Amino acid sequence: AQSVTQLDSHVSVSEGTPVLLRCNYSSSYSPSLFWYVQHPNKGLQLLLKYTSAATLVKGINGFEAEFKKSETSFHLTKPSAHMSDAAEYFCVVSPYGGATNKLIFGTGTLLAVQP
C-alpha cells in the first residue's frame, strides 16, 4: 500500500537558521512526490515536485528537497528560515508516478519561526 509519513507534527526554528521537515513514503511504483505549503486560512501552494528527473529538486522561496530511494525519504530543507515561512507543510505522494487522480497527503508539519 502507498503511504506518506511526516515525522514531525511541529517544528520550531529561529529566523535565519536552517529548516528540515522530514517525510518518508511507501510506494510500490516509482512515485511522484510533492511538497505543498499552506498559510493560515489559505489554499495549498505547490513548493516543488519530484518526478525522477533529478534527485535534488529546487522549489520556490529557497526550498529544496532530496529524493533518497534507499531511505524512502523526501525531506524538505531551506538554508535560512524567514518569518514568512511560518505555515503548515504537506508531503504528498502520487503513488503511480504519473496519470492518477488520487494523491496521498501526509498529516502535515506546522513550522513556527521565532524571531
Add this chain to the structure above:
Amino acid sequence: SQTIHQWPATLVQPVGSPLSLECTVEGTSNPNLYWYRQAAGRGLQLLFYSVGIGQISSEVPQNLSASRPQDRQFILSSKKLLLSDSGFYLCAWSFSGGYTDTQYFGPGTRLTVL
C-alpha cells in the same frame, strides 16, 4: 496562466440548511477537478473528483454531492448540513491526459455549521 477561484470565502450556516460552494478555473480547458475537505486536525480528505462535464466520482459516502455543469465549473452541494460538515473546503484542478498528478489548489472556503 491558469487561475482557480472559490466562493464564498467564508460561510456560516445552521444545521439542516442547504449548501452550495462554487469553484471555477480559468486559462485551461477540460481540467480534472477535485473537492477536498480539511477538518481540524484531520488532514485533507478527497471528497469528489471529475474528469469531464457530468462525470463525478465520489470518494466518501456522505450527505454531500458534486456537480460539474460546465467544463471549468465544479459545485459542491448539500440538501441538509450536519455539524460534522464544518471544515475548510478546497477545490483543486489538474491537467487532463498524460501526467495529471500535479494539483493546483484554490483559496478555500471556511464553512461553519452551527
